[in-house]
Amino acid sequence: MIKGPPPTDIFPRGGSPSVFRYMSALPVRGEPVSLGEGGTPLLASRRIGPSFGLRDLYIKNEGQNPTGSFKDRGMAVAVTAARRSGARVLVCASTGNTSASLAAYASRAGLESAVVIPDGKVAQGKLTQAVAYGAKVVRVAGGFDDALKMTLRLVARSRVFYPVNSINPYRIEGQKTVSLEVYEQLGRKVPDYVVLPVGNAGNISAVWKGFRELKAWGVADGLPRLVGVQAAGAAPIAEAYSKGLGSVRPWENPETVASAIRIGNPVSWKKAQAAVRESGGMVVAVEDREIVRAREEMSRKEGVFVEAASAAPVAALKLLDGMIPKDSTVVCIATGTGLKDQEAVDWKMDSMPLASDDDSLARLLSP
Ligand code: F0G
Numbered sequence: 001m002i003k004g005p006p007p008t009d010i011f012p013r014g015g016s017p018s019v020f021r022y023m024s025a026l027p028v029r030g031e032p033v034s035l036g037e038g039g040t041p042l043l044a045s046r047r048i049g050p051s052f053g054l055r056d057l058y059i060k061n062e063g064q065n066p067t068g069s070f071k072d073r074g075m076a077v078a079v080t081a082a083r084r085s086g087a088r089v090l091v092c093a094s095t096g097n098t099s100a101s102l103a104a105y106a107s108r109a110g111l112e113s114a115v116v117i118p119d120g121k122v123a124q125g126k127l128t129q130a131v132a133y134g135a136k137v138v139r140v141a142g143g144f145d146d147a148l149k150m151t152l153r154l155v156a157r158s159r160v161f162y163p164v165n166s167i168n169p170y171r172i173e174g175q176k177t178v179s180l181e182v183y184e185q186l187g188r189k190v191p192d193y194v195v196l197p198v199g200n201a202g203n204i205s206a207v208w209k210g211f212r213e214l215k216a217w218g219v220a221d222g223l224p225r226l227v228g229v230q231a232a233g234a235a236p237i238a239e240a241y242s243k244g245l246g247s248v249r250p251w252e253n254p255e256t257v258a259s260a261i262r263i264g265n266p267v268s269w270k271k272a273q274a275a276v277r278e279s280g281g282m283v284v285a286v287e288d289r290e291i292v293r294a295r296e297e298m299s300r301k302e303g304v305f306v307e308a309a310s311a312a313p314v315a316a317l318k319l320l321d322g323m324i325p326k327d328s329t330v331v332c333i334a335t336g337t338g339l340k341d342q343e344a345v346d347w348k349m350d351s352m353p354l355a356s357d358d359d360s361l362a363r364l365l366s367p
Pocket of ligand 1: 069071093094095096097098099166197198199200201202203204260261307309310335336
């Protein structure tokens with residue numbers, strides 16, 4: 001259900017693109033807690049799209065948000081609401097990006113942050129951020145699903161903690177702005193397909209909410225099909241989709257290189273299923289080797305360096321070949337930067353040649 005009357009001035013004239021540009025469509029008031037989130041580039045693919053015969057493939061580069069992922073959209077709105085409600089300590093469980101984002105926005109708001117992470121399963125750069133922004137970081141044994149369960153029990157036990165996982169409705173509100181932004185960037189046009197990685201499944205429901213509201217408000221006249229992409233080793237929603245099951249069976253020990261979406265028991269699976277069903281879309285699974293290949297292609301053919309999870313949509317294009325009409329407008333959401341996840345890129349400093357003088361430099365670099 002869309003609550004309240006349609007906002008009056010969804011796309012204000014002028015002003016720079018950002019999450020709070022869409023203030024009238026957000027359920028928060030007052031001074032925003034902002035680090036300049038949103039307004040990320042929608043890049044027309046130069047090489048990957050044409051290699052599939054797709055004329056209108058776009059990459060929405062959410063890695064250019066302040067802490068390097070789409071999480072900043074939802075966090076800005078959630079922390080704005082949290083500060084107004086008098087919250088003091090904000091808490092989340094995370095595969096990394098949410099914790100980095102929470103820690104940054106809590107600092108910006110003058111609040112404390114606490115993050116619970118699965119031990120040994122979070123990319124180094126994401127942890128570096130959480131520590132740098134001053135979060136209290138606690139590791140727990142097990143995977144993300146265990147960390148989230150413990151965090152929710154902690155929140156139930158003590159009112160000191162304000163939860164900002166994607167079950168927090170303000171997170172979803174902030175994340176829905178990516179749909180409004182894509183619509184504007186395409187020249188007020190709804191794409192035919194939006195392809196995005198799915199972990200805990202908050203984001204796919206947020207993206208759907210954005211487009212559904214645009215239509216309900218009488219702004220847009222169509223809706224996109226949503227394609228959710230999971231890693232084959234962590235694919236409970238894709239499994240339910242492919243078997244035509246009405247409910248999602250949790251996976252015990254999810255495993256994938258895409259650590260951000262290494263999730264076996266997605267909290268928002270019902271919303272994801274509804275979004276996919278209502279949009280006439282689908283949920284697919286891609287193998288790790290395809291994710292790694294897509295990540296490399298995005299860097300080398302498009303100049304967009306993403307983390308593994310964020311390459312899953314491009315990896316899925318191969319599966320979608322033949323299912324998507326070639327003249328479709330397709331938007332792949334690149335959810336996070338590759339800079340946090342460097343250990344996943346195969347290179348070694350000692351394999352890089354060292355130039356000792358001008359001659360050796362010229363020799364080493366000659367084409
Ligand atoms: N892509 C990236 C880079 C992510 O970090 C996540 C989720 C997703 C996609 C999937 O989004 O969970 O809403 O379906 N990361 C969470 C975290 C779980 O803790 O940072 P989702």
